[in-house]
Amino acid sequence: MRYGVFDSGLGGMTVLGQLIKMMPYNDYIYFGDVARVPYGTRSDKTIIKYASEDAAFLYKKNVDAIIIACGTVSSVAHEHLKSIYDIPVYSVIDFAVQSAAKNTKNGKIGVIGTQATVNSRMFEKKLTGMKSDLEVYSVACPLFVPLIESGISPDDEISRSVAARYLAPLIEKKVDTIIMGCTHYPIYAETLKSVYPDADYINVGRETAIQLSRDTHRTEKGNVEIYVSEISQAFYEIAEIMGFSVSEGTIKTVELG
Numbered sequence: 539m540r541y542g543v544f545d546s547g548l549g550g551m552t553v554l555g556q557l558i559k560m561m562p563y564n565d566y567i568y569f570g571d572v573a574r575v576p577y578g579t580r581s582d583k584t585i586i587k588y589a590s591e592d593a594a595f596l597y598k599k600n601v602d603a604i605i606i607a608c609g610t611v612s613s614v615a616h617e618h619l620k621s622i623y624d625i626p627v628y629s630v631i632d633f634a635v636q637s638a639a640k641n642t643k644n645g646k647i648g649v650i651g652t653q654a655t656v657n658s659r660m661f662e663k664k665l666t667g668m669k670s671d672l673e674v675y676s677v678a679c680p681l682f683v684p685l686i687e688s689g690i691s692p693d694d695e696i697s698r699s700v701a702a703r704y705l706a707p708l709i710e711k712k713v714d715t716i717i718m719g720c721t722h723y724p725i726y727a728e729t730l731k732s733v734y735p736d737a738d739y740i741n742v743g744r745e746t747a748i749q750l751s752r753d754t755h756r757t758e759k760g761n762v763e764i765y766v767s768e769i770s771q772a773f774y775e776i777a778e779i780m781g782f783s784v785s786e787g788t789i790k791t792v793e794l795g
């Protein structure tokens with residue numbers, strides 16, 4: 539399989555990492571729209587426009603399927619993208635909500651995501667559509683994406699205090715499961731856990747990789763290509779953490795449109 543994977547920036551690399559870990563035999567083409575990140579503070583119309591351009595770039599690279607490695611685009615533009623392509627287009631929401639619903643003991647689930655994701659109420663709709671008695675509490679965390687894209691470390695005092703502020707309403711509700719509904723957030727997973735260790739944290743990329751890996755067979759190692767609309771220091775850093783050698787020109791810059 540040749541998968542096209544995209545995000546507004548570097549967050550989708552957390553999904554790519556899980557996909558490579560569980561399905562190293564596939565080929566992956568990643569696109570991060572670093573020039574236009576963040577998406578989560580924009581209107582649905584703009585998010586759909588950007589997402590359509592991102593997906594079109596990958597489709598032209600002859601991928602077999604597209605994985606929307608972005609909670610915001612999955613919430614706002616999944617239906618639109620599915621309707622225009624003749625290949626599968628996967629969101630990161632569907633598998634994550636199944637796992638969260640299965641995981642919760644007290645029926646209280648927290649969702650953290652961007653403003654656009656929270657406004658869409660997509661996680662809530664899918665969770666309560668599966669199990670109507672679930673209590674779902676969503677919190678928008680608009681500062682996380684700019685902090686992560688600026689390379690602010692998960693251990694920084696700023697990251698900790700922002701995490702404490704955002705998790706406070708979920709701690710008050712005593713949720714036992716929190717969906718990290720934005721693919722940037724696993725980078726701050728340890729910070730979140732240190733603020734509120736009593737919840738299990740669902741990584742949407744991991745859940746997607748687990749499900750997609752169920753029906754694949756190849757054994758040889760696949761190829762990975764990474765494109766961005768603009769390169770940033772933080773993107774280099776995340777790529778290096780994931781084992782890509784940036785000095786060999788592994789990351790290519792492209793202009794969309």
Ligand code: DGL
Nearest residue numbers: 549576577578609610721
């Ligand atoms: N990684 C994106 C998400 O999952 C970040 C969205 C943004 O650019 O604000 O929602």
